[in-house]
Amino acid sequence: MTTTTRDPDHEELIRLLLSIARSDRRAFQQLYQKISARMFGLCLKLAGQQELAEEALQDAFVQIWHHASEYHSDRGSPLSWMLTIARYRTLDLMRSRAVRRAGGEEHLEHLEDQRSGPLDESLRSAGAKQLTGCLDELSDVQRDSILLSYYRGLTHDELAMALSSPIGTVKSWIRRGLMALKRCLER
Amino acid sequence: MKKTPERIESLAAEYVLGSLKGQARSRFERWMMESGRVRQEVWYWEEKLGQLSDQVPAREPPASVWQAIERQLWPQKPAARSTGGRGLWPAWSLMATAAALVMAVMLVQQPGSQAPPEPGSRLSGAIVQADASDPLWLVSESGGQRHLRMRSVAASSAQTGKDYELWVVPAEGNPLSLGVVLVGDVLQVELTDEARTMLHESRTLAISLEPEGGSPTGAPTGPVLHVTKLYEL
Numbered sequence: 001m002t003t004t005t006r007d008p009d010h011e012e013l014i015r016l017l018l019s020i021a022r023s024d025r026r027a028f029q030q031l032y033q034k035i036s037a038r039m040f041g042l043c044l045k046l047a048g049q050q051e052l053a054e055e056a057l058q059d060a061f062v063q064i065w066h067h068a069s070e071y072h073s074d075r076g077s078p079l080s081w082m083l084t085i086a087r088y089r090t091l092d093l094m095r096s097r098a099v100r101r102a103g104g105e106e107h108l109e110h111l112e113d114q115r116s117g118p119l120d121e122s123l124r125s126a127g128a129k130q131l132t133g134c135l136d137e138l139s140d141v142q143r144d145s146i147l148l149s150y151y152r153g154l155t156h157d158e159l160a161m162a163l164s165s166p167i168g169t170v171k172s173w174i175r176r177g178l179m180a181l182k183r184c185l186e187r
Numbered sequence: 188m189k190k191t192p193e194r195i196e197s198l199a200a201e202y203v204l205g206s207l208k209g210q211a212r213s214r215f216e217r218w219m220m221e222s223g224r225v226r227q228e229v230w231y232w233e234e235k236l237g238q239l240s241d242q243v244p245a246r247e248p249p250a251s252v253w254q255a256i257e258r259q260l261w262p263q264k265p266a267a268r269s270t271g272g273r274g275l276w277p278a279w280s281l282m283a284t285a286a287a288l289v290m291a292v293m294l295v296q297q298p299g300s301q302a303p304p305e306p307g308s309r310l311s312g313a314i315v316q317a318d319a320s321d322p323l324w325l326v327s328e329s330g331g332q333r334h335l336r337m338r339s340v341a342a343s344s345a346q347t348g349k350d351y352e353l354w355v356v357p358a359e360g361n362p363l364s365l366g367v368v369l370v371g372d373v374l375q376v377e378l379t380d381e382a383r384t385m386l387h388e389s390r391t392l393a394i395s396l397e398p399e400g401g402s403p404t405g406a407p408t409g410p411v412l413h414v415t416k417l418y419e420l
Contacts, residue, residue, distance in 0.1 A: 025261075032253060037245035040252075045243045054252050061256050074227070076234030083240050084203075084233045091205045131238055149204045150239050156206060171206075178200035185235060 009034065013078035014071075021069035028065055035082060036061070042083055043090045046153045052093050059093075060086035091153050134184035142177030145170060190218060195228050203232035310390060312417035314342075324368070326392065326417060328378075335376040335386075337368060344370045345396060349409070352401045355382055356391040356414070367401045368394065390417045 013034070019027030039060060043053035063085050075081045135143050141163060148154045148162065159174075160167040188194065198215050201207040207215060218225045309329075313322035321341035329336045337353070345351050350369075353376065354362035363385060365376045378386065386392075395402070396409035 029253075032256070036252070037247045038240075038243075040248040041243045041246040042240050044246055054248060054255075057248055058252050058255050058259070062259055065256075065260055075230050076237060080234055080237035080240075084237055087205070087240070095208065131235060146204065147239070149206050150236055151243070153205055155208065174201065174204070174206055175197055178204065179197065181235075182196070182200070 009079070010077055013082075017064075017068045017071050017078055020065060028061075031064070032061060035079065038079070039083060039086045043086055045151055046087065046090045047094055048152070052097070053090065056086060056090040056093050059089045063089070094153050095155075131181065131185065134181050137184050138177045138180055139173075141165075142173045142180065145173045146177050146181070149174065188214070190222065190225065195222075195225050199225065199228035200232050203229060203236050310386065310417040310419060312390075312392075312415055314392070314394065314413045314415045323413070326415075329375075333378060333383075335365065335378055337374040337376065339368075339370045339372060339374075342370045348399050350397050350399050350401055351394050351412070352397045352407070354393045354395065354407060355386045356389055356393050357385045358389045358391075361406060362393060364402065364405065365392075367397075386417070391415070392417065 013031070016027045016031045016034070020031065036057065040053060040057050043056045043060075044050065047053045047056065060082070064082055067085075071078060071081050076084075135146075138146070145159055145163065148159060154162065156167050156170055156174075159170045163170060165173075195218070198207060198211075198218075202212065202215050215225075219229060309327060311327040312325075314324040314326065315322045323340060323342035325338045325340060327336050328334065342351075350367045353365040353368045355365055356362045363382055365378075365382060368374060392413075392415050393407070393411050394413040395407040395411045397407070398409075402408050
């Protein structure tokens, strides 16, 4: 698996993680200063509410403190590894609390006609630029299902409602979309 | 369920995306524990889908999150609790980040530098701004550690109705004011015994933005603009 070079802080983050693995609290604080805003932005986008995002951020950093030694390059860039930890933690909290975004259902209804709603335009186009353009090769519904799951943590049920489609259909959009994405990325 | 390559591929992607839930998710986590092949597939997607996070705008978390992390990881700090200023220095440094104004350079302490200051040692340092080549202020002790000398280099005046206030920040507890800092001057700050001891212990100075004339409460009230660590000459 290739190590990404898009992150200029790559080496610095690896150095900090190594220090943290040796219980260096100063390095831990530096890491927090370096990436907490990035991480919090992601948690907040996903959770759609401040309190839960703060809790997820806290939990993620506690996990990083305990598990820094488990990072290795097969897991992708150090930043991606840490953001993944935060993202899973946010999803866990959302699911365990059965979080529904305030006014979420209303917004979801707009998705169909206006192609906006819960997925802002900036993220839609940003997603397209990433993944080497492969998202563009998916059908609209496949891409939207994937992006809504990724950025907003929508469940199959919520997606079915957002896209006014049976849950089985939504599931297959996601599955086929992800596989098409992989085929494209492997080309 | 058998771990066919197709299933691993599809479930790993859904696991990372988050759409795999409940029992199916737990079952898949078991697969991950059992199989390196499954883990590889998960890591592949974590890296690929992780690219989507690049475009999410960053947001500064409130300083309370860092404090909560510290409390959770290092709970017992009785001395700090009594002062009510627990974890103040990290919180300060975060506020400095949150203000998005500057990041102070942290000068790495040399090994053994934790020892008490030798009689002749002097603290020295600079208050810097990340994107500027010149320091805002140069700081040094003078007069046999009785004074702190601050020379403004590239600092610009505080906005109207505001003043910069200089603080010595202890490792734990509340910061101690060293007074208002004027720009365009060489400022001699007299160090009380308390301030001097505190400074030699923590070597940490901070500058906050306060109402004209300095903080009315004796504690910082405005944003902390700079935090810097001094070193021994």
